[in-house]
Amino acid sequence: MRVDRIRSGATRALLLAGTSFVALSTGASAQQAASRGGASVQLDEISVESRGGGTPAGAVAGGAAGGAGRGIEDPKGPVAGYVATRTTTATKTNTPLIETPQSITVIGRQQLDAQNAQTLTQATQYVAGTFAGTFGADTRNTFLYLRGFNVSDYGIYRDGLQTLNYGFGYYNVDTFGLERIEILRGPAAVLFGAGSPGGIVNQVSKRPTAEPFGTVEIGGGSFGQKYAAFDFGGPVDREGHWFYRMTGYGRNGGTQVDGAPDDSYLIAPSVTYKPDGATTLTILTSVQHDNTAVTANFLPYFGTVRPQALGLRIPRSLNVGDAKLNTFQRDQAFLGYEFEHVFDDTWAFRQNLRYSFAESYQNSDIGQLGYAFGDATQTQIARYQFRDHARVNLFQVDNQAEARFSDGYFRHDVLMGLDYKDYRLTDNQASLFPASNLNFLAPVYAGADGTPSPYLINSNTFQQLGLYLQDQIKLTDRLTLVLGGRQDFADNRVIDRLNNGAGNTGRSDSGTTYRTALIYNFDGGIAPYVSYSTSFQPLIGTSLGGQTFKPETGTQVEGGVKFEPPGQGYFLTLAGFDIHRKNVLTPDPANVFFQAQLGEVRSTGFEAQLVASVFDGLNVAASYTIYGLTNERGSADILGKVPVNIPENFANAFVDYTIPVGDLRGFGFGGGVRYFGRSFADTANLYRVPDYVLFDAQVHYNWDRWRIAVTATNLADRRFVSSCQTITSCYYGDARRVLASLSTRW
Structure with a gap:
């Protein structure tokens, strides 16, 4: 089957979307389905409870239909303490974490609030295998590496559907609108x-609730930041068919870079309709506006990591752009729904659909060139002006049919799926070489040096159709075999509007991926597992020569053990892995604005993750990661070397305690420590970025329905370089950030 035969995106989308109406028209008995549709129900024949969406109305089903009351966690709802028990990210079915043969970490709302994590980067700083903030204090986007590999482009998801960030057209989700964040490590392409192949990050949105509630919060702190937020919802009618939720957030103020704002505004309404116990439809929407600047700075190695010629270091607060010319703005919107219909005790159908839109504009003077030619004192930072205007449209639909049955020998949970995405990007990039130099000892800002000249005006279209099949087979009551396979068809087209189509190009690709895994659940909560999986990632865009890229592929072997003693309140995961990644994109040595496929990278390592709510009031999150990264194929200058940007070991621990009884009841305190190992600043591994340690702290007090809290990250205000991409592109990490907040709940 060729992709060019399925180009009619509108027709295909209607066909896929229309399958939900077939499901609705099927004459399944609501009485038969009610025992499984609205609530999370333990089935005798298989331990994977409920359906893939779990209870698809999220907090509605968990709160109304007995999920929470019966002790069964809604995999899209709140986490009690820090220890989640269920997920849908790893298998797309409602599966206990202790029965999931892959390493995964779930961050719930309580942990996000305790750390006052306002960005995905801040939220994932205590997660195994995860290096966040690769480009330092960058307020534009989220940059994440899992197991040594970048996941910021193709590996960020929201509610199980990809956000797909390419080039300068990217989405960024405000964490206040999230219920939980799930980090799945290892390939998930099946x-x-x-x-x-390093993994994916799935952000799960807040959903309507069965019980009425409300929250209002205000806060502020470092760099003149101020914010306000609200979150309320509940049932709409007495019959219990309609539920709603309204979430809003707004902040404005500065950053650690002089003259650079960090303003963000979010509104996220959602509605759930449950006509009966078998059918659920949840509509999820959000609109977000961001106004900030280029704060990553792209500074030289000498002057940040090491002193420059005069023995000085460039201030973290320096605006390398221009206080009169440094802007980044983005508007984005999500509109989608999650639908589920349970036919009977065997069959259920789900459809997740979303349309996403984003438009961004950036205009700034950038460093990245090192010091000016002939500048012996190393005080003149060479710059160029960069401008980009990007517009993104993304349509996605994922259809799932799930069947649970016994064949007389084994028990099965079979998932069959058909998904489709249509991605369209219009990207206009321009530059001006050179812009005026900037003396970091006495910066003078004079505005634009001229008008940037376009060097790329492309319209990219990317379509992908996939069919997948998975079977979770209970070979015994304790031994589970997971088998999965997928076939993808992808089409990538680039229209060169700058040269009147002279550079038009495209390609069609297909790929097969599969996964096999075993997990054994002993008494006492010990569960060893082993898995083998492959990945297939079609790549968007073109190289410097105008050629489209070959798909990236990968393989992973993973083995580990999970430990969740019943009733003890903690979950420990130990995992070892070996990943091979082929056709890897790296910055083109000939031009930093383009990428090239230069080789193959291997990542072999070990990670440990502990989350605990060991007794009333005490919560813990800690992890340790070590791995080796090696360029196994490529040009002679990188062969056998460690890729830049990424530390190969890091460790962290976060503890929060609230006094549960006595005169000090409600008073809490805690903190964290984060260690990051050394990394390299050049492909030849001649220049190192040293390791560093950061400390976090917080105090809070709860009384009645009120809460006051103060959080601080990088408490000692240590100046550090998070990583370097080259010896002329290094990035300062976050300075000390202190936030105070006051909230009330009802």
Whole structure:
């Protein structure tokens, strides 16, 4: 089957979307389905409870239908303490974490609030295998590496659907609108058809609730930041068919870079309709506006990591752009729904659909060139002006049919799926070489040096159709075998509007991926597992020569053990892995604006993750990661070397305690420590970025329905370089950030 035969995106979308009406028209008995549709129900024949969406109305089903009351966690709802028990990210079915043969970490709302994590980067700083903030204090986007590989482009998801960030057209989700964040490590292409072999990050949105509630919060702190937020919802009618939720957030103020704002505004309404116990429809929407600047700075190695010629270091607060010319703005919107219909005790159908839009504009003077030619004192930072205007449209639909049955010998949970995405990007990039130099000892800002000249005006279209099949087989009551396979068809087209189509190009690709895994659940909560999986990622865009890229592929072997003693309140995961990644994109040595496929990278390592709510009031999150990264194929200058940007070991621990009884009841305190190992600043591994340690702290007090809290990250205000991409592109990490907040709940 060729992709060019399925180009009629509108027709295909209607066909795929229309399958939900077939499901609705099927004459399944609501009485038969009610025992499984609205609530999370333990089935005798298989331990994977409920359906893939779990209870698809999220907090509605968990709160109304007995999920929470019966002790069964809604995999899209709140996490009690820090220890989640269920997920849908790893298998697309409602599966206990202790029965999931892959390493995964779930961050719940309580942990996000305790750390006052306002960005995905801040939220994932205590997660195994995860290096966040690769480009330092960058307020534009989220940059994440899992197991040594970048997942910021193809590996960020929201509610199980990809956000797909390419070039300068990218989405960025405000964490206040999230219920939980799930970090799945290792390839996930069998179910999702995309993503780095390092893993994916799935952000789960807040959903309507069965019980009425409300929250209002205000806060502020470092760099003149101020914010306000609200979150309320509940049932709409007395019959219990309609539920709603309204979430809003706004902040404005500065950053650690002089003259650079960090303003963000979010509104996210959602509605759930449950006509009966068998059918659920949840509509999820959000609109977000961001106004900030280029704060990563792209500074030289000498002057940040090491002193420059005069023995000085460039201030973290320096605006390398221009206080009169440094802007980044983005508007984005999500509109989608999650639908589920349970036919009977065997069959259920789900459809997740979303349309996403984003438009961004950036205009700034950038460093990245080192010091000016002939500048012996190393005080004149060479710059160029960069401008980009990007517009993104993304349509996605994921259809799932799930069947649970016994064949007389084994028990099965079979998932069959058909998904489709249509991605369209219009990208206009321009530059001006050179812009005026900037003396970091006495900066003078004079505005634009001229008008940037376009060097790329492209219209990119990317379509992908995937069919997948997964079977979770209970070979015994304790031994589970997971088998999965997928076939993808992808089409990538680039229209060169700058040269009147002279550079038009494209390609069609297909790929097969599969996964096999075993997990054994002993008494006492010990569960060893082993898995083998492959990945297939079609790549968007073109090289410097105008050629489209070959798909990236990968393989992983993973083995580990999970430990969740019943009733003890903690979950420990130990995992070892070996990943091979082929056709890897790296910055083109001939031109930093383009990428090239230069080789193959191997990542072999070990990670440990502990989350605990060991007794009333005490919560813990800690992890340790070590791995080796090696360029196994490529040009002679990188062969056998360690890729830049990425530390190969890091460790962290976060503890929060609230006094549960006595005169000090409600008073809490805690903190964290984060260690990051050394990394390299050049492909030849001649220049190192040293390791560093950061400390975090917080105090809070709860009384009645009120909460006051103060959080601080990088408490000692240590100046550090998070990483370097080259010896002329290094990035300062976050300075000390202190936030105070006051909230009330009802």
